[in-house]
Amino acid sequence: MNYEFSTLKKRDNLWIVTLNRPERMNALHAPAHLELEKIFNDFQEDSNAWVAIITGAGEKAFSAGNDLKYQAEGKRPLERNPSGFAGITSRFDLHKPVIAAVNGVAMGGGFEIALACDIIIASENANFALPEPKVGLAALAGGIHRLPRQIGMKRAMGMMLTGRVVSAFEGKELGFVNEVVDQKYLLDKSIEWAEMIMECSPVSIRTTKEVAYSGLNYASIDEAMSQKYEAIKSLVTSEDFIEGPLAFSEKRKPKWKGK
Numbered sequence: 001m002n003y004e005f006s007t008l009k010k011r012d013n014l015w016i017v018t019l020n021r022p023e024r025m026n027a028l029h030a031p032a033h034l035e036l037e038k039i040f041n042d043f044q045e046d047s048n049a050w051v052a053i054i055t056g057a058g059e060k061a062f063s064a065g066n067d068l069k070y071q072a073e074g075k076r077p078l079e080r081n082p083s084g085f086a087g088i089t090s091r092f093d094l095h096k097p098v099i100a101a102v103n104g105v106a107m108g109g110g111f112e113i114a115l116a117c118d119i120i121i122a123s124e125n126a127n128f129a130l131p132e133p134k135v136g137l138a139a140l141a142g143g144i145h146r147l148p149r150q151i152g153m154k155r156a157m158g159m160m161l162t163g164r165v166v167s168a169f170e171g172k173e174l175g176f177v178n179e180v181v182d183q184k185y186l187l188d189k190s191i192e193w194a195e196m197i198m199e200c201s202p203v204s205i206r207t208t209k210e211v212a213y214s215g216l217n218y219a220s221i222d223e224a225m226s227q228k229y230e231a232i233k234s235l236v237t238s239e240d241f242i243e244g245p246l247a248f249s250e251k252r253k254p255k256w257k258g259k
Helices: 030-045 068-072 109-116 143-151 153-160 168-174 183-198 202-215 221-225 230-236 239-249
Strands: 006-011 014-019 051-056 061-063 098-102 105-107 119-123 127-129 179-181
Touching: 006 030, 014 030, 014 183, 051 061, 051 183, 061 098, 061 109, 098 109, 098 183, 105 109, 109 127, 109 143, 119 168, 119 183, 127 168, 143 153, 168 179, 179 183, 202 221, 202 230, 202 239, 230 239
Parallel strands: 014 051, 051 098, 061 105, 098 119, 105 127, 119 179
Antiparallel strands: 006 014
């Protein structure tokens, strides 16, 4: 299927989603949100889709966030999708891993997309900020909540209350960036991370993600570990649960089925 504001490439079990509005620094408007919502709906439902990478077209921007110019032109207003900004920031039941390959600017909603991903690989020219207060807005697509949970409240407030721009290298020091690479290697490095994930059982990966995030709802590790998680039940009754130890004993690579 062809998309107007994004592109989708499939490589076996990997989906590569590219925000494709470089003339607007990949800022998103209502039609783009709806398109991305469809893509991630399909990704979530496709049993052969194990990992996704999301990136931006061009060299200048991952995403400049909400397309304020589009709104200022008096066109169709920003609609609230159930799945959130870019079809991902409010998708709390997506247990498949998503990697953000951040090239250039990741501002406002663009940064919130990256924060909603599980891993962030950034190019050396990447910049991050939640500058919404500078234009009378707030980072309501999850940024206000995700950033403190990922780097701590004081560090997050240092960014959110000033709207200041943070480089890729500082982002790695703060803890929300996993790796910084030369821009020409950004996608290759992100694919490398995806391939490392795909060497593991898809069922184990989904269980790990779901239980890790669900555990944040509890005050103590003891309380988190004592919960009954449906994902763990699915894991121990899966074919992968049998295949993994069998492949290890037979000294061969596992043939994962993801179920």
